[in-house]
Amino acid sequence: xxxxxxxxxxxxxxxxxxxxxxxxxxxxxxxxxxxxxxxxxxxxxxxxxxxxxxxxxxxxxxxxxxxxxxxxxxxxxxxxxxxxxxxxxxxxxxxxxxxxxxxxxxxxxxxxxxxxxxxxxxxxxxxxxxxxxxxxxxxxxxxxxxxxxxxxxxxxxxxxxxxxxxxxxxxxxxxxxxxxxxxxxxxxxxxxxxxxxxxxxxxxxxxxxxxxxxxxxxxxxxxxxxxxxxxxxxxxxxxxxxxxxxxxxxxxxxxxxxxxxxxxxxxxxxxxxxxxxxxxxxxxxxxxxxxxxxxxxxxxxxxxxxxxxxxxxxxxxxxxxxxxxxxxxxxxxxxxxxxxxxxxxxxxxxxxxxxxxxxxxxxxxxxxxxxxxxxxxx
Amino acid sequence: xxxxxxxxxxxxxxxxxxxxxxxxxxxxxxxxxxxxxxxxxxxxxxxxxxxxxxxxxxxxxxxxxxxxxxxxxxxxxxxxxxxxxxxxxxxxxxxxxxxxxxxxxxxxxxxxxxxxxxxxxxxxxxxxxxxxxxxxxxxxxxxxxxxxxxxxxxxxxxxxxxxxxxxxxxxxxxxxxxxxxxxxxxxxxxxxxxxxxxxxxxxxxxxxxxxxxxxxxxxxxxxxxxxxxxxxxxxxxxxxxxxxxxxxxxxxxxxxxxxxxxxxxxxxxxxxxxxxxxxxxxxxxxxxxxxxxxxxxxxxxxxxxxxxxxxxxxxxxxxxxxxxxxxxxxxxxxxxxxxxxxxxxxxxxxxxxxxxxxxxxxxxxxxxxxxxxxxxxxxxxxxxxxxx
Numbered sequence: 001x002x003x004x005x006x007x008x009x010x011x012x013x014x015x016x017x018x019x020x021x022x023x024x025x026x027x028x029x030x031x032x033x034x035x036x037x038x039x040x041x042x043x044x045x046x047x048x049x050x051x052x053x054x055x056x057x058x059x060x061x062x063x064x065x066x067x068x069x070x071x072x073x074x075x076x077x078x079x080x081x082x083x084x085x086x087x088x089x090x091x092x093x094x095x096x097x098x099x100x101x102x103x104x105x106x107x108x109x110x111x112x113x114x115x116x117x118x119x120x121x122x123x124x125x126x127x128x129x130x131x132x133x134x135x136x137x138x139x140x141x142x143x144x145x146x147x148x149x150x151x152x153x154x155x156x157x158x159x160x161x162x163x164x165x166x167x168x169x170x171x172x173x174x175x176x177x178x179x180x181x182x183x184x185x186x187x188x189x190x191x192x193x194x195x196x197x198x199x200x201x202x203x204x205x206x207x208x209x210x211x212x213x214x215x216x217x218x219x220x221x222x223x224x225x226x227x228x229x230x231x232x233x234x235x236x237x238x239x240x241x242x243x244x245x246x247x248x249x250x251x252x253x254x255x256x257x258x259x260x261x262x263x264x265x266x267x268x269x270x271x272x273x274x275x276x277x278x279x280x281x282x283x284x285x286x287x288x289x290x291x292x293x294x295x296x297x298x299x300x301x302x303x304x305x306x307x308x309x310x311x312x313x314x315x316x317x318x319x320x321x322x323x324x325x326x327x328x329x330x331x332x333x334x335x336x337x338x339x340x341x342x343x344x345x346x347x348x349x350x351x352x353x354x355x356x357x358x359x360x361x362x363x364x365x366x367x368x369x370x371x372x373x374x375x376x377x378x
Numbered sequence: 379x380x381x382x383x384x385x386x387x388x389x390x391x392x393x394x395x396x397x398x399x400x401x402x403x404x405x406x407x408x409x410x411x412x413x414x415x416x417x418x419x420x421x422x423x424x425x426x427x428x429x430x431x432x433x434x435x436x437x438x439x440x441x442x443x444x445x446x447x448x449x450x451x452x453x454x455x456x457x458x459x460x461x462x463x464x465x466x467x468x469x470x471x472x473x474x475x476x477x478x479x480x481x482x483x484x485x486x487x488x489x490x491x492x493x494x495x496x497x498x499x500x501x502x503x504x505x506x507x508x509x510x511x512x513x514x515x516x517x518x519x520x521x522x523x524x525x526x527x528x529x530x531x532x533x534x535x536x537x538x539x540x541x542x543x544x545x546x547x548x549x550x551x552x553x554x555x556x557x558x559x560x561x562x563x564x565x566x567x568x569x570x571x572x573x574x575x576x577x578x579x580x581x582x583x584x585x586x587x588x589x590x591x592x593x594x595x596x597x598x599x600x601x602x603x604x605x606x607x608x609x610x611x612x613x614x615x616x617x618x619x620x621x622x623x624x625x626x627x628x629x630x631x632x633x634x635x636x637x638x639x640x641x642x643x644x645x646x647x648x649x650x651x652x653x654x655x656x657x658x659x660x661x662x663x664x665x666x667x668x669x670x671x672x673x674x675x676x677x678x679x680x681x682x683x684x685x686x687x688x689x690x691x692x693x694x695x696x697x698x699x700x701x702x703x704x705x706x707x708x709x710x711x712x713x714x715x716x717x718x719x720x721x722x723x724x725x726x727x728x729x730x731x732x733x734x735x736x737x738x739x740x741x742x743x744x745x746x747x748x749x750x751x752x753x754x755x756x757x758x759x760x761x762x763x764x765x766x
Binding site for chain 1: 540577
C-alpha cells in the first residue's frame, strides 16, 4: 500500500507538517527571488560527481553521484541481431524497402531500471524506463545535410541499423545504488546520457548487405554518438553533433520555476514536469522532445487549521485577523501562513515559462548538456 | 553556471590494518601465510604501542583472534572460536583489554531528560506515537501534554475524541524524554511552555552518532586530514551529529536584517530552526491588548496553532543560511552544537564578503551565491575551526 502510494506520486511523500509546508511554499513562491531551503538560485543544480567508462564489460557506462548521496550506475551493452522482416514486406518483394530495416525500430532499445525497494514490475521503474526510452528512440533527426552527420540520420534508431538484415540491439541497464531520496528521474536520465555518450560500437569491416563482420581492434571502435575533437568542441562546433536526450525535472511553486528540486521542494510544488530535450543539429539549439506531468505529492498532504477555526484557540484570536487572500498562481483563496493542499492546475504562462527557461539560448538545458559534454570519456 | 560537475573523489579512509604500528608492517609483508590479510593485531605491537588504530571495520570483519581481548559493544564472538568480530561499521576503540566498535552511524538511544524534536507518525486513542530517530517509536500520552489555556484537569473522553486537534500525523513537536522503558522506547512529555508544536521554520535531520559520548578522533572527508584545520575538530569527536550539551535551545541574532532566530537542536539529531517568537510578541500578534494575567494563557493556547506568522524574506534567508551551516558542519564531520554553529554562521558571512570582493562579474556572484554547500563549504569549515 505504502509502496503503491510512493510509486504513484512524485516521491515518497515525506510527512511534513502543515506549518513546514506553508513555510516552504511561501519561501519558494516569493515573487522574483525564491528562497530555497539550501540557498540555491532557482536554476542552480546541486553539485554532482560524474565519471564514465567505469565498467569494463560494457560498451559504455557511467556513474553519477548527487550531493545528497544518491548514486546511479548505467551500463550500455550492444549485440548484433538479425532483423526480422515482416510478412507484408516480404510479399511486396525486393523492390519495396521495408521501413523497419532502414529506419530502425523503437524496440531495439531496451531499458531496465532497478531501484532498491521496488520490484521490476512496480509502476515507478516501468514508468521511468518508458519515459526515458521514448525520448531516446523518438529523437529523430531529419536528414544529415546540416552538420554532415550522415551517420545519425534517423536518430538513434537509424544508427542501430547495420544493413537490411542486421541491426544492433541496445540494452541499457540503469541501477540506482541508493534509496530514492527524491524523484530519481533527473539522476537516472543524466547518467544514461553520459553512458550513451561514452558508448562505442566495434568498427564494421563488412560492406553492404554482407553478414556483419567487425574489426577486432577496440581502439578503432566508433562512438555510438559521434563526438567532435577537443578543438572543435571548444570552438562551439560541438553543437552540430547529435546528442542523446536529457530529461530534466522542473517544478513550479507559485509563479517561480525551480530546477533540480530537492525532496522538500517537490513536496510543495504546484506542478512537476519532466521535460526531455535534445540538441537539434540543424538550428544548433535545443529541441523539445516530450513533456510529462508528474503527480505532485502536495495534493496528498494534510491541510492546516487556521487559528480562527482552531478549537484549542477559541477566544484567543481576534475574528478580523484571518483574511483570505487570492493566490495569483493558482487562483484559490487562502489564509496566509495556513497550508492548503494544492488541488492541481497551473497557469499556462507558468508552463510556458518553464519550457522557455529550459530551451532558450544559454538556458538551463544547454548548460546541462555542455556540462555533461565536459566529462572526460577517456 | 547552472550545473557543476566534479570528478569523483576517492574517500581517503585508511584501512584498519594499514594503520597499525610501523614496526609490524615489515613483519606483515613477508608473512603471506596469514590468510586473507585480515588484520590480526600483533600482540606485542599492540601492547607495546598502547594505542589502537582508528581504522574502520565493517560488520563481519575479524578484529582480532587473540584470546587476550575482551569483547565490548558492537562486537560478537563465536562460541567456538576466540576471534572477536565486528557487528557494526565503525571505529575500533580500546579500553584497557576491552575492544569495542564505535559505530559511524547509530540510532538515537533515548535518555531521561533529553530534549528531542519528533514527528507524530500515529495517533492512537489516548496517545501519539512519535518518531524520534530511535529504534522504537516514542509515545506521547494524552496526559503528558498541556491543555490549551493552561487548565489543569483530568483528561476526559471529549479530549480523546478531539486528540487530532492537539497534534495530528506529520506534526513536529519538541518534547522531553520523561521515561525510558525496558525495551528502550521512550515516553515523552510536553508539560512546559517551552515544548509543543513547532511552526514558523524549517526542519532538518542530521545523522551521526548523536548524543553518545566521546570517541576516537578523526574528521571524515571534507576538510581532509592534511589541512591542519582538522585538529580542533578532533576534540569534538568523530562523525557528525548533535552533541548532548548544556544548551540545546537558543536564540541567534542574525545579520542582514534577519532578526532573531530560534534554534532547537534535538539530542536525537532532529533540528528545528525558526523565527524567534517570544511570549509577549506571540500574544500581541493574536490580540491587540492582553492583560498581563492572561498572557500565559495566550501563549499556551497558541502551542497548538498550525498557522505560520508573517515571516519577512530577510529572516527566511538567514534561516536558510543557518540550515546550510548545519549541513556544512555535518558533511565536514564536525559535531553540531551552539559554538560550532555560531562559528560557522559567522564564517559563512565572512566567506560571503570574500567572494563579494573577489568576483567582479556580478552575474556570477549573484547566481547562487547563497548556496554554501559546494565550494564554499571547505572555506567555512576552515574559518569556523580557526575560531575555536
